Amino acid sequence: MNTAARSSAAAPSGHTHAELVLETVNLDRTFQNGPERIHAVSDVSFRVQRGEFTAIVGPSGSGKTTLLNLLGGLDSPSDGHVRILGTDLSALKASERVDFRLHNIGFVFQAYNLIPVLSARENVEFTMLLQGVDASERHRRSSELLEAVGLSSEAERRPTKLSGGQQQRVAVARALASKPAFVLADEPTANLDSTSASALLDIMARLNEREGTTFLFSTHDQRVIDRARRVVTLVDGRIDSDDRRDPDTAGTAKTNPA
Amino acid sequence: MKMLLTIAWRNVWRNRTRSLVVMVALVLGLWAGNFMMGYAFGMYDQRLANALEYELAHAQIHHPDFRVEQQPELLIPESRARLQALQDKSGVRGVSGRLVANAMITASRGVGGVQVMGVDPEAEAGVSRIPASVDTGTFLSEDKKHRIVLGHALAKKLRLNLGSKVVLKFQNAAGDFVDTRFKVGGIYRSPNSTFDERMVYVRQTELAPLVLGGIQNNAGLHEIAVLLDDPGEAMAFAEGENRQYPDSVTEDWKTLSPELDLMIESTDQYFTIFLGIIMLAVAFGVINTMLMAVLDRVREIGVLMALGMNRMKVFVLVVLETVFLMLAAAPVGLLLAWGTLTWFGQHGLDLGSLSDAYAMYGLDPVVYPHLDGSYYLRNLVLLLITALVSALFPAWTALRLDPVEAIRKI
Ligand SMILES: Nc1ncnc2c1ncn2[C@@H]1O[C@H](COP(=O)(O)OP(=O)(O)O)[C@@H](O)[C@H]1O
Ligand SMILES: [Mg+2]
Numbered sequence: 004m005n006t007a008a009r010s011s012a013a014a015p016s017g018h019t020h021a022e023l024v025l026e027t028v029n030l031d032r033t034f035q036n037g038p039e040r041i042h043a044v045s046d047v048s049f050r051v052q053r054g055e056f057t058a059i060v061g062p063s064g065s066g067k068t069t070l071l072n073l074l075g076g077l078d079s080p081s082d083g084h085v086r087i088l089g090t091d092l093s094a095l096k097a098s099e100r101v102d103f104r105l106h107n108i109g110f111v112f113q114a115y116n117l118i119p120v121l122s123a124r125e126n127v128e129f130t131m132l133l134q135g136v137d138a139s140e141r142h143r144r145s146s147e148l149l150e151a152v153g154l155s156s157e158a159e160r161r162p163t164k165l166s167g168g169q170q171q172r173v174a175v176a177r178a179l180a181s182k183p184a185f186v187l188a189d190e191p192t193a194n195l196d197s198t199s200a201s202a203l204l205d206i207m208a209r210l211n212e213r214e215g216t217t218f219l220f221s222t223h224d225q226r227v228i229d230r231a232r233r234v235v236t237l238v239d240g241r242i243d244s245d246d247r248r249d250p251d252t253a254g255t256a257k258t259n260p261a
Numbered sequence: 262m263k264m265l266l267t268i269a270w271r272n273v274w275r276n277r278t279r280s281l282v283v284m285v286a287l288v289l290g291l292w293a294g295n296f297m298m299g300y301a302f303g304m305y306d307q308r309l310a311n312a313l314e315y316e317l318a319h320a321q322i323h324h325p326d327f328r329v330e331q332q333p334e335l336l337i338p339e340s341r342a343r344l345q346a347l348q349d350k351s352g353v354r355g356v357s358g359r360l361v362a363n364a365m366i367t368a369s370r371g372v373g374g375v376q377v378m379g380v381d382p383e384a385e386a387g388v389s390r391i392p393a394s395v396d397t398g399t400f401l402s403e404d405k406k407h408r409i410v411l412g413h414a415l416a417k418k419l420r421l422n423l424g425s426k427v428v429l430k431f432q433n434a435a436g437d438f439v440d441t442r443f444k445v446g447g448i449y450r451s452p453n454s455t456f457d458e459r460m461v462y463v464r465q466t467e468l469a470p471l472v473l474g475g476i477q478n479n480a481g482l483h484e485i486a487v488l489l490d491d492p493g494e495a496m497a498f499a500e501g502e503n504r505q506y507p508d509s510v511t512e513d514w515k516t517l518s519p520e521l522d523l524m525i526e527s528t529d530q531y532f533t534i535f536l537g538i539i540m541l542a543v544a545f546g547v548i549n550t551m552l553m554a555v556l557d558r559v560r561e562i563g564v565l566m567a568l569g570m571n572r573m574k575v576f577v578l579v580v581l582e583t584v585f586l587m588l589a590a591a592p593v594g595l596l597l598a599w600g601t602l603t604w605f606g607q608h609g610l611d612l613g614s615l616s617d618a619y620a621m622y623g624l625d626p627v628v629y630p631h632l633d634g635s636y637y638l639r640n641l642v643l644l645l646i647t648a649l650v651s652a653l654f655p656a657w658t659a660l661r662l663d664p665v666e667a668i669r670k671i
Contacts, residue, residue: 072665073569077664077665077668098572099570101566101571101572102569102571104568104569105568105569105570110309110562110568112668114560116560116564116668117277118269118561118564118565119561120268120271120272120275121267121268121271125267129264129568130568132264133264133568133569133570133574134569141403177568181569193295
């Protein structure tokens with residue numbers, strides 16, 4: 004099995020030939036909470052193609068975080084399967100799964116979670132370092148990504164010197180640095196004010212359009228939901244609806260300088 | 262690896278107070294460990310010097326059975342000729358012939374067992390510092406008869422002063438008990454209170470008729486104490502004497518006083534235990550601090566793992582932080598130890614309050630500590646190992662974290 008499968012994030016927009024990056028089959032995750040059995044995720048089956056820009060929505064407690072943890076290989080399902088680029092995560096040993104995450108999945112967290120002792124640039128380079136990317140390539144790519152998230156001038160700052168919105172943009176750059184098959188973002192805008200949230204969404208949408216980066220993000224913010232091209236709604240851990248929208252009706256065009 | 266080093270190094274400076282606490286623990290551990298050892302070595306040397314200068318000299322000659330049986334008739338063959346030969350021998354600095362007898366001492370205020378040394382005052386002063394340590398009266402001056410010199414410890418026990426009268430009771434060579442009156446003519450103080458309480462000195466010419474009564478050899482000696490120019494030659498000297506005079510036994514100081522070695526050994530053990538306690542304290546300090554550092558950063562470590570940092574690297578990260586703390590602390594601790602040892606090595610360290618306890622073991626209250634470079638290194642390595650081993654548990658705690666749980670943590 005190829006634990007180091009990489010995707011090319013450089014597929015130009017508009018050429019999204021249907022390549023399956025993620026598939027879940029009858030995914031279940033239950034928690035035993037004392038005598039109580041909580042079905043946080045129940046019978047979830049869906050597929051994500053390369054280049055999709057998907058929101059997972061649902062009220063608090065509907066299972067968004069649990070689902071994203073399963074998709075990211077951080078958690079193991081009670082039943083069912085997660086396949087990423089054809090690799091079944093449950094077939095991987097714990098150490099292989101860490102390596103698989105490193106090469107195939109980008110993470111953005113609600114609380115940014117940058118490494119506080121590293122500068123913005125070092126944070127972006129972190130996963131590349133783990134991957135063993137050489138210094139000049141790291142520098143080139145981190146510059147490119149910081150530029151893409153509009154933080155070139157803040158590259159040498161530590162996270163504590165950045166605003167929440169800036170930190171989350173660094174987090175997006177960090178998630179992309181390893182050239183993952185897709186980026187998982189759990190409520191990435193929940194801690195941001197609406198301006199910062201909107202700016203972050205602009206950046207994510209632009210990266211999606213231009214570089215074909217696949218995004219899956221959870222949210223319960225209607226303004227964020229409006230920007231998605233596909234909306235998967237969870238209710239009590241089950242998929243209640245799965246709507247695709249015409250990309251042209253998504254509100255990204257107006258901020259796209261191209 | 263470079264990234265791990267960077268993160269570890271910066272993490273060290275994140276919580277300065279905490280890092281400082283560990284560093285202070287490491288510095289103190291290193292300082293205390295080295296200082297204790299230096300102090301112990303200072304004590305050994307002094308104990309040894311005292312034992313040689315006051316009690317043993319460098320070598321002693323006896324009749325082969327004398328040291329075991331202590332019978333008055335067990336004299337060194339050809340005692341006087343032997344004494345003369347030794348005086349002329351090169352490498353010999355001083356020689357003192359002695360009569361040695363066990364006796365009961367009776368004073369108006371008490372009774373005790375003593376070892377009576379019958380000496381020639383001048384010769385004795387050439388091998389032992391006891392004559393020079395008489396601070397009350399004199400050491401057996403020529404003009405006064407039947408004088409006894411004893412230690413302050415015994416004087417105190419029997420409440421004797423200069424001029425007090427005592428009676429010595431011996432069993433002589435013929436097996437008869439003899440009593441003789443002596444007057445306290447001098448009181449000495451050696452560093453060893455046990456010695457002071459037991460050893461008394463009288464003029465040899467006065468002791469000879471008492472203990473040697475009933476045998477021919479009135480000029481015989483029980484013991485010849487020899488002081489050499491070089492104490493390191495003692496063993497070779499003893500071997501040479503034994504080859505030349507098979508009818509007597511010459512022993513160097515190590516053979517004479519196995520208890521000296523034993524004391525040094527037990528002191529060694531005592532300080533090893535002490536060092537162990539210091540290391541234990543360091544270990545607890547490191548475990549505690551690094552564990553707090555890990556628990557404070559649960560979420561961050563979870564993120565590192567989620568991003569694809571494997572558990573081994575997380576483990577190494579925590580260990581590296583400890584290593585950096587040590588690398589920062591070690592030079593300070595070593596310098597402090599070296600500085601204090603050097604200073605006290607020159608000026609002496611006076612633990613006045615312990616002087617009574619020290620005197621029981623023949624130690625001066627003022628100790629001049631010193632330590633060989635190799636011990637600094639040894640203690641440094643010991644501390645590094647202790648700190649590294651202590652880092653294992655916190656590192657293991659970090660490695661066991663579940664990223665999902667860790668990131669959920671607010
Ligand atoms: N580790 C856990 N142990 C017990 N219950 C859990 C655990 N994680 C999540 N849950 C429960 O699973 C359900 C879904 O939670 P979550 O995935 O966090 O929802 P969301 O992210 O949509 O708010 C909730 O009822 C939550 O209490
Ligand atoms: Mg959630």
